[in-house]
Amino acid sequence: GQQLNQSPQSMFIQEGEDVSMNCTSSSIFNTWLWYKQEPGEGPVLLIALYKAGELTSNGRLTAQFGITRKDSFLNISASIPSDVGIYFCAGLNYGGSQGNLIFGKGTKLSVKP
Amino acid sequence: NAGVTQTPKFQVLKTGQSMTLQCAQDMNHNSMYWYRQDPGMGLRLIYYSASEGTTDKGEVPNGYNVSRLNKREFSLRLESAAPSQTSVYFCASSERTGAINGYTFGSGTRLTVV
Numbered sequence: 001g002q003q004l005n006q007s008p009q010s011m012f013i014q015e016g017e018d019v020s021m022n023c024t025s026s027s028i029f030n031t032w033l034w035y036k037q038e039p040g041e042g043p044v045l046l047i048a049l050y051k052a053g054e055l056t057s058n059g060r061l062t063a064q065f066g067i068t069r070k071d072s073f074l075n076i077s078a079s080i081p082s083d084v085g086i087y088f089c090a091g092l093n094y095g096g097s098q099g100n101l102i103f104g105k106g107t108k109l110s111v112k113p
Numbered sequence: 114n115a116g117v118t119q120t121p122k123f124q125v126l127k128t129g130q131s132m133t134l135q136c137a138q139d140m141n142h143n144s145m146y147w148y149r150q151d152p153g154m155g156l157r158l159i160y161y162s163a164s165e166g167t168t169d170k171g172e173v174p175n176g177y178n179v180s181r182l183n184k185r186e187f188s189l190r191l192e193s194a195a196p197s198q199t200s201v202y203f204c205a206s207s208e209r210t211g212a213i214n215g216y217t218f219g220s221g222t223r224l225t226v227v
Contacts, residue, residue: 033215043156093211
């Protein structure tokens, strides 16, 4: 089946540093989504990308839909302690079966004040 | 704005016991999903319901059953719990399968089977 490879698995950074994480797949997706999961909560949608090459920002977060449609990147600028959590990428194909949102395994972000 | 509500939030079961995890959404979504989350494994789809009256297996359905009670509610049942089912369970919903704005998740049920 389709799989997403998300990296890195975990990051330990100092407050104020920038963060980059990415997701790759052998399959093409029509939409890429990025979720954040805070401790003890469910994932919450951060950014959705709908077109190859699209670059979208949400505050200090910027995500890009790769032009090959097989990858996506998420950057967080000037990290703060509340950025702590697990970040998931997810790829979506329209009209498929099997509840067709495919998740990466997550990047766990720790921020040292 | 409740979104997706899961009950209970925490549960401890003995091996062989049964229980039902409840999920309800108030967004008039057609599709609902059950995931389990284990360390290093990400989110794995157990079952989903594309619309009221239909259910389908996901990636890891063994040991589980589901019921789409009505448009709002989608329950997950463990008939005979096993320690391997210790996990965090998330319910999610979307307008339909393949909805481009993704899924809305509940806050999870933390299940321990001893």
